[in-house]
Amino acid sequence: MPRDLALRVLREHLASVYGAYDASIVVHFGLGVALGAAMYIASPRAWILAWMAAHLLLGLALYLMPRWHADLPLDQTPLWARRHARTVTLVSLATATAPWLFISRDDLSATSVLTVVVIGSCARAMQLLWPLKPALYGYTLPMMLSLITALAWQGDGMHLFLSMFSLAYLLFTLRVGQQQHRLLTDSLVLRFENEALAERLGEQIAAAERASIEKTRFLATASHDLRQPLHAIALFGAALENEHPQSRNAQRLMRAVNALGSSLDTMLDVSRLDAGVVEPALEPVSLDVLFRALNPMFAAQAEQRQLQLRLRASGLWVRSDPRLLHRMLSNLLDNALKYTARGGVSVRARVRRNGDGLGDSVWIEVVDSGIGIAPGQLDRVFEEFYQVDNPGRERSHGLGIGLAIVRRLSRLLGHPVQLRSRVGRGTRFRLVLPRCDAQAAPGPWAVRAEAA
Template sequence: MKTDWRRRFGREAAIGLEDADRADFECEVLRELIGLHARMLLRLPWVQALLALGVALLAYRSTSWSWLVGWSLLTVGAECGRALYAVRVLRMAPSADPVTIHRVLIGLAAGVGATVGLSAWLFIPNMPLPDRALLVIVLFAMPAAGVSVAVSSPRILAAYSLLIMVPTAVCWAVQYPEQSLVVAGLTTLYWSFIVSVAGDGEQLLRRSVAIRRERDRTLADLQQLNAEVRAAVTRAEASSRARARVLAAASHDLRQPLHALSVYSAVLVANPAAEALPEVAGNIDRLVRNLGGLLHGLLDLSRLSADQYVPELRRISLDRLAAEVCSEFDALAGDKSLRLVRCLGQVRLFDDPVAIARIVRNLLDNAIKYTERGEVVVSTARRDEWAVLEIADTGRGIPPGELTRVFEEFYQLDNPGRDQQHGVGLGLTIVQRLCELIGADIALASESGVGTRVTLRFRTLATGNEPRPVNADADVSGVSGKRIYVVDDEADILEAMRILLQGWGCRVETAASARVADALFSDVGRPDLLIVDLRLAEGEQGLALARRLRGRHGEFPVLVVTGETGLEALAPVRVAGFPLLQKPIVADVLYDAVSRALPSAAMRQRD
């Protein structure tokens, strides 16, 4: 069919169309032509009746009435048949084949033209010259009128006019043989002219359709662009509102503990009684932990929002990872008399264990936090090609209207006063961002007063040998008696680290610059552990210092601490294989990192 369209419409008005688009264009042109022609045909039975009446008035004196009536019925009937087909065409579905319809219309035009041309053979031979000449004029005028009826279809006009003009010209030439060549030449010229006019009309129609298609395409592009702009504006407004909400909540949550710290600082300056010191120290420790949790949450959220977290994919056992995270919460669940149930089917996975552990940890913390009695069930299973982890609790549940809001930054149910003992409200936001990052699906189902079920689905199933459990190589041996060097250009941090590490029984040396660290290594020797800030004074980088010192003095463990958040700044540390802690660091996290780094660290770390 496509080939037929190209053969039928060799000239192309729309330049640069692809094959599929060109075929669609040809089809649209043909449909437009057929529709216009069909609507014109509805009026023609009346025109044909007037033609029959005019011919009868010219020929009734020289022709029998039976011939006149018979011819009139034939030609008007043929035109009525064409009109009836036009009605059918206009009612056809747009999916109807336009090529077939066009062929039928050409055939019908030829049939009607033949009935009109028949009048020349029936009536001209018996007419007087004036009537004969007038009838020829009328018959030759019919094709000219057919130009508008054919509506830009040269083929329809050619078929219609040829079967009128040829019989008329032949009949005249038979009556006047001496004029036969002139008649033949003029007839051919006239027929060629009106067909070419119809061809020009076809080109105008094609250009009109091409312009309309281009207009529609432009409008569609503009509408799509407008929709994209509106969506971008909506996203920007939502981002702005979210940023304002985050800043407002963060400002509040930072201001409150800082105010409390300033009060406790004033208490310490005022030399409180000895019995008050433990309470003050405990409260300060709690406030520092809250501040650290808030800053870490904001840092994680910033990194995830800026796509600065790069997943590190490896083979893991989802059930073992879940079991290890559950073990961290056994004591917390026991304190609330909750049962922490494990239903862990073996599931192997190729994914980021750090991200998954963080997701499970945040979800499990929420489940225990909002469950007062009953149990929290953690399950893993394989369903088809999915690795599935579910955490279900018998807690207070979430109202239906709040299910989507719980993933907003700083949003917490039943905590309008922003009590930080209930957390800072970033856990589920981080969970959602991590799920988006590693391509995991998260579904939340809850019923108020019954409980909540969170379902995680991971696409990256793995098969093969059993992976090592997460943190299998961790060592939690004590740090007492170990010699630790701390390098940082902040005097307050050096002093605080010295006091803390000495409190753990460590032998501590501090250095405020790379030059002092070089002298320390030369005078005292290499340490059991070097704790170094990533960015030092005088343009020195802690990572470069650690590498240089290891090159001079041999292997020793290194622990890097930093306040940097950018991926470019942190990536070299991860490449070097050194453990990394981000400030602020609470004491138990530091102790855990130090104890892990000390034993056999030199064999595990590589430059």
């Protein structure tokens, strides 16, 4: 066992023993005084009173002597363990005089009382001294061996029987004490090893989190530098396509550049959200204006897939960040269209009356007739890079980050996202937003609503 671990185990053993120090002193010397008083009543003798007085003085000295406490240095633990073992050995030696003073062949009742008191005192002390094996032996052996030899010295059958009984009890209790000491030690070793493993695991988790935060912060900070060369490539590719409009290579180049730009924008958006650099600007937002802005973005995609796309006007206003809400609905619409083979996708808004007096809510629902989501996958669809029914990572289905961005924006804006789906029966995403009225001094989204 490593020294540091052995010291920590010994310290716990010592703390356990000293936790019952006062009680041990009171019980031990209380039994001794009671024994002396009983003997004195049976046969008044001056030396019995002297033995009782000496016994009490020893108990008082032990009560007043310096003790171990938890603030002491760890490297002093073995010193205090040896000191405690010597102390209990001294106590045992003092009590070991009793059998030779009080056992008599002619007074069997006194012998029986003394035997019961000594064995009971050892039984009580051994339970407290199991953690420290030297103290266990130091307390038990002098007292019990004195009792055993004093009983055997009398020579008659009854005293020999009590002597053999006491010897068997001593051997049994020492064996039990060793087993308990081993169990206590093993449990402490296991506890400290688990604590060390948990500490190392915590350090590794903290290091991984710091690395992730640094990565996220770097990507969020360097987003402009990363986008700039891609933007330049897109400009050169567009120029090349204009010069050679029929060139398949130029068309392929632009498709690749556009796909790369879209993927890079998505990943950088995730990094900026994780880095906490996106600050929402809440204001009244007209849902009709927002839906009209979304319709041309996805109408061509829906038409190409022969799907119906409906964005229903409602005249409702909500309090949100218009650009971030636009991004949430864009991702939900894009996801719905990708996983719908026939039928269509609808976006609708309706008022939900709240009974708590906190104002009405608006539910924005994106409903599709697509493949649906199995119950075991409902929580996973919001994870990064997870895609339903796309084990081969088909690039036409994107990176699998759209819903992860939706979840981040939901937390940022305080707009809960609810999901219901059945396999083969479609999916419904619901955003819960606070309802509000248009302000007298409208923002840009309100101006567009009035212009429309």
